[in-house]
Amino acid sequence: MSQFLKELARRKVFKVAIAYLIGAWVVIQLAETIFPNIGLPDTAVTLVIGLIIVGFPLALILSWVFDITREGITRTSDIKERGPSIAVIPFPDMSAEQDQEHFCDGLTEELLNVLTCIPDLRVASRTSSFSVKGKQIALKDVAEKFDVQHILEGSVRKAGNRIRVTAQLIEAATDAHLWSETYDRELDDIFAIQDDISARILEKLKLDFGPDRTSASDTDNAKAYEFYLRGRGYIISKSPRDVELAAEMFHKAVELDPGFVRAWVNLAETGAIYAVFYGKQDQWLKYSAAAGDKLMEIAPDRAESFLACGFSMMAAGDFEASERNFLRAVELDSTLDIAYHYLARSQQHQGKMQSAAENYVNATNRNPEDFESPSIVTTVFERLGDENNIQKYSRISVDRSESNLRNYPDNQRAYYLGAGSLQSLGEMERGREWIEKALALNPDDTATQYNAACFYAKINELDLALDCLEGSIFSLTWIRNDPDLDALRDHPRFQAVLDSLKNQD
Numbered sequence: 001m002s003q004f005l006k007e008l009a010r011r012k013v014f015k016v017a018i019a020y021l022i023g024a025w026v027v028i029q030l031a032e033t034i035f036p037n038i039g040l041p042d043t044a045v046t047l048v049i050g051l052i053i054v055g056f057p058l059a060l061i062l063s064w065v066f067d068i069t070r071e072g073i074t075r076t077s078d079i080k081e082r083g084p085s086i087a088v089i090p091f092p093d094m095s096a097e098q099d100q101e102h103f104c105d106g107l108t109e110e111l112l113n114v115l116t117c118i119p120d121l122r123v124a125s126r127t128s129s130f131s132v133k134g135k136q137i138a139l140k141d142v143a144e145k146f147d148v149q150h151i152l153e154g155s156v157r158k159a160g161n162r163i164r165v166t167a168q169l170i171e172a173a174t175d176a177h178l179w180s181e182t183y184d185r186e187l188d189d190i191f192a193i194q195d196d197i198s199a200r201i202l203e204k205l206k207l208d209f210g211p212d213r214t215s216a217s218d219t220d221n222a223k224a225y226e227f228y229l230r231g232r233g234y235i236i237s238k239s240p241r242d243v244e245l246a247a248e249m250f251h252k253a254v255e256l257d258p259g260f261v262r263a264w265v266n267l268a269e270t271g272a273i274y275a276v277f278y279g280k281q282d283q284w285l286k287y288s289a290a291a292g293d294k295l296m297e298i299a300p301d302r303a304e305s306f307l308a309c310g311f312s313m314m315a316a317g318d319f320e321a322s323e324r325n326f327l328r329a330v331e332l333d334s335t336l337d338i339a340y341h342y343l344a345r346s347q348q349h350q351g352k353m354q355s356a357a358e359n360y361v362n363a364t365n366r367n368p369e370d371f372e373s374p375s376i377v378t379t380v381f382e383r384l385g386d387e388n389n390i391q392k393y394s395r396i397s398v399d400r401s402e403s404n405l406r407n408y409p410d411n412q413r414a415y416y417l418g419a420g421s422l423q424s425l426g427e428m429e430r431g432r433e434w435i436e437k438a439l440a441l442n443p444d445d446t447a448t449q450y451n452a453a454c455f456y457a458k459i460n461e462l463d464l465a466l467d468c469l470e471g472s473i474f475s476l477t478w479i480r481n482d483p484d485l486d487a488l489r490d491h492p493r494f495q496a497v498l499d500s501l502k503n504q505d
Contacts, residue, residue: 016063017056024052084205085148087124088112090133091165094157102245104156105130106229107165107194111152114198121207124148127369131407143172150178152201161187167197169204178204188222219263224256228263235270240278240445246270247287254294261299267291268308275315276475277447288312303333310342319349319477337366341373348376349477353383364396371400375417378424379454382483390424397421412438416451420484423458431455446472454484466493 031048090108093100108129115123124146132142139151154167168180179200183193202208219225231249234242247270253263271288292312295305310325326343329336344359360377364370375397381389401418404411415438422431435455438448449472456465465488476498479485488494 013060013063016059020056020059024056027052083120083122084150084207085122085124086115086150086152086201086205087142087146087148088115088129089139089142089151089153090130091154091156091167092134094155094164095159100156100158102230102233103158103226105133105233106231107156107190109232110194110229111197114194115152115201118198118202118207121205122148125367125369127404127407139170140172140175149173150205152197158187163187163190163193165193165197169201186222187226190222190225191220218261219253219257219259221257221260224253224260224263227253227256228260228266231263231266231270235266240274243270243274243278247274247284251287254291258294259298261295261302261304264291264295264298265304265308268295268311272311272315285315288315301332303329303331303336303339306332307336307339310339310346314342314346317475317477319346322346323350337363337370340366341370344373344377348380348481349475351481353380353481356380357384357386357389361393364393369400369404371397371404371414372417374400375421378421379482379484382424383481394421394424398425410441412441412445412448415441416448416455419455420451420458423455428459432459453488454482457485457487460487462488462491466491466497469494469497 028045028049031045035044036042088108088111091104093104109126112123112126112129115121128146132145137145139153143149143151149172151170151172152167153170154165157164163183163185165183165185166181167183169178170176171178181196181200183189183196185193219228227249231246231253234246234249247267250263250267250270254260254267257263268288268291271284271286271291274284275288288308289312292305292309295302295308299305306325306329310322310329313319313322313325323343323346326339326346329339330343340359340363344356344363347353347356347359357377357380360373360380363373364377367373374393378390378394378397381387381393398418398421401414401421404414405418408414415434419431419434419438422428422434432455435452439452442448449468453465453469453472456462456468465485469485469488470493479498485494
């Protein structure tokens with residue numbers, strides 16, 4: 001019976017019943033007051049009451065079967081068909097010095113990674129989870145926002161080598177605490193804490209890890225793992241300074257444990273991100289190349305090693321090699337969604353537009369929160385002359401960018417990529433507003449400057465476009481294959497930009 005009552009609450013049957021009764025009372029009062037004054041017989045009031053009585057069970061049945069959502073009226077999904085689901089709320093830093101935020105963010109992300117590997121458990125994405133970080137939102141509202149049945153929340157307090165982690169699993173429909181625990185341990189026990197939290201969640205949700213469970217950390221060095229967690233916390237924003245700090249953390253992690261596979265993979269990625277978006281400085285190329293070489297030495301058969309090599313080859317400008325490595329990575333592990341996006345980028349650098357389009361679409365379909373792939377693929381479809389897909393993926397890009405900006409209102413990348421998509425949809429004024437917003441948020445960001453150049457070139461404001469292009473550092477091969485810049489190609493200033501990049505790719 002208790003499970004039936006929980007299901008009634010989940011399907012909002014109780015809310016509908018209360019709302020219906022209140023509305024019915026108001027209608028009856030109005031009928032009794034107004035009907036006599038307009039000459040209707042007493043039987044009219046009786047008829048209204050009868051219709052309300054008949055309608056009550058119908059309203060309850062409809063509330064059980066259907067939900068009213070922003071997308072319209074949809075059939076309420078069955079818990080047994082969908083299986084259990086969970087969102088992880090970022091664990092706040094409760095330390096006295098308030099200096100453990102990035103460690104806490106990394107720990108939250110690791111818990112997400114562990115839970116994501118559990119068969120039959122649907123986990124709200126990292127982007128969704130971190131969108132509520134530090135916000136005072138009722139847990140029921142969080143569960144409804146992410147369409148999950150359970151919430152994992154907690155906190156972290158760290159002092160020296162001591163760590164206190166609290167965690168609690170909550171059933172959203174009833175606000176009941178299914179499990180809670182406080183771990184007061186040495187930092188060396190961080191692995192055991194993570195394992196116990198995930199095991200307790202599985203126990204309460206009656207799930208199993210499954211036969212393919214792998215090590216969550218790839219290391220047994222607690223200090224190396226602490227640096228890794230801090231790096232994962234920094235990399236979330238991908239701002240230049242945070243990328244630098246993330247790389248520093250991953251570098252310290254592999255110095256302490258040279259066999260730490262995931263730290264090497266992340267070092268390769270951060271080096272590539274910095275080299276590709278912020279300039280090919282020797283330090284970043286060395287970071288990325290060393291990570292790729294080391295992984296081929298210690299883990300030559302793992303998909304992550306080929307992913308890292310793909311990053312390092314892309315950073316060095318060897319796009320044929322990066323393509324081969326990304327292809328091998330997805331052959332070994334088709335769940336590496338990020339590999340499809342970067343595979344498409346490496347193909348676009350080479351002018352392989354059809355293959356790039358296919359893999360951008362693949363990345364778009366695999367990750368419903370990815371606003372970058374659908375935006376970039378529109379430029380590829382422009383080169384291919386595919387107007388239908390330009391419109392389709394521009395709309396997807398704008399919708400996803402808007403969703404991201406609701407959670408991250410200062411994300412200049414969502415603004416400038418969305419601006420290009422708005423332009424493709426013919427919404428020029430709104431596109432201009434978005435590109436100006438991106439420039440205002442981060443005027444020195446080279447990727448923002450480049451995308452602003454693309455926007456202004458397409459609306460034939462050539463001098464403004466060239467000003468932005470000259471203020472950016474970008475790839476020669478990318479510029480050569482970017483149709484957004486076609487209006488600039490015969491301009492002397494554009495040729496000067498190309499000449500300045502010839503020795504960089």
